[in-house]
Amino acid sequence: MIHSYASSDDAAVAIAGARAGADVIRNMYGQRLSRIDKGAGDFATAADVEAEEAILGVIRAARPGDAVLGEESGQQGAANAVRQWLVDPLCGTLNYAVGNMLVAVNVALRDGAAAVADPFSGEVFFTDRETAWVRHDGVDDALLRPTPSTRLVDVNLDPPFPSAPGFRAVDLLACPEFVERFRPRVVSTTLALAWVAAGKRAAYVTDGGDLSGSVHFAAGIALCRAAGCVVTGIDGVPIDEAGRGLVVAADEETHGLLMSMMHSLPDD
Template identity: 85%
Template sequence: MINSYASLDDAGVAIAAAHAGADVVRTMYGRQVTRIDKGAGDFATAADLEAERTILGVIRAARPEDAVLGEEGGQQGTVDAVRQWLVDPLCGTLNYAVGNMLVAVNVALRDGAAAVADPFSGEVFFTDGETARVRHNGADAQLVPTSATQLVDVNLDPPFPNAPGFRAVDLLAHPGFIERFRPRVVSTTLALAWVAAGKRAAYVTDGGDLSESVHFAAGIALCRAAGCVVTGIDGARIGQGGRGLVVAADAETHGLLMSVIGDRRENRT
């Protein structure tokens, strides 16, 4: 079975790896988990570690020459590898540890294929870098973003590197936001897959350059391939020097959010 991974294309590898990690996360759910302190209030669990080991096993079997940057294991593989995979084996560890199922497994090839798996719905959202689809119960469907839900996920987890000029929490009380949208806070990049799938209108988070983050790379790739509008909180293309993330189902929604963000920033300067 493991040898069959080598015959997969990059999207197939991303799907297989994310699916394997999701199987671990789902199987270990509900067990008493030991928290492994990582400092600054962050921690991992045995499920994070085991899921990452399983994901790396798939990638190594399929692409032994590639490097991997894992949330838990750090950089692995040859330093001069041409290709690198970014792995977040359990996004939403705090949710998971307290018995909340809002979590995701993220696997992305830098500037290439990516997959985001929901361990509990069984959905795997994926892209080959060109198109975006979801696989559920053996069937694939194209992802179609839409702002119809008017739900916007806002990540309120620290740190807040762009404060006081930008505070995500301020969006929730802004009249322009309240008039058009309704907030949701899940604190996991599963929300990015939901924007691509039309389950959310947008997603907003603070931060620095998130384009090569193990947490966000897969979700960003998915949203771009689905046709979402993806920028930083300043409206610029994300990348080196970028700040935070605003992902919207369409240009109108993105424009409305940027207007609110710009208004809040002007009021704080």
């Protein structure tokens, strides 16, 4: 089934922006790229900057009155604007810089449409906030259908660890019940959220503060919610109600099992 979107459709803007960024990321892959130091071991590359410029160009042309928060360029327009786009042009910069293709391009309208592009598979995962689909190489949209059948759970181990010692994701990997029930994977890109929505992963776990307004997580969270996943913080509280971190599961049973395991972890 192929969906056609009117020019006024925010989902079309999100898709076009994500694809524009993905084109840059794919075309610059393998080049020797300059790095921009952000401190604490974090950095951006020229690909991050150019991809964000391409995405912002799409948004400005289609929605000139909207505010934008970009990972690299910061806030443009009023931070409390009714309509604000959240842009992460390259989620997985360290992966990309060392030649690993596990990266994502995230474009989301706060509390609205969103798209996550995989520059190397040709997939664009997107939502109009009500339903979620995946588009392969520009055609053949398919509904996203989460399922726990893979038993694969991605755990993000990137610092900082604000909930330690009460919760440390690395402790979950050593939990006997966890490794008996699930197959852990460690990934450092929010592409993993799209995989949960698409049924490629059973769940995803990461620590952190309120991630609902994060440029890194907003698009993936929107996808998962629209696809029918269970989305909470690590304490089981909805992430837009002061929840910490993020637990996204394909279904209630998987979410319940993860929460039980996390609550049973030793508190050093």
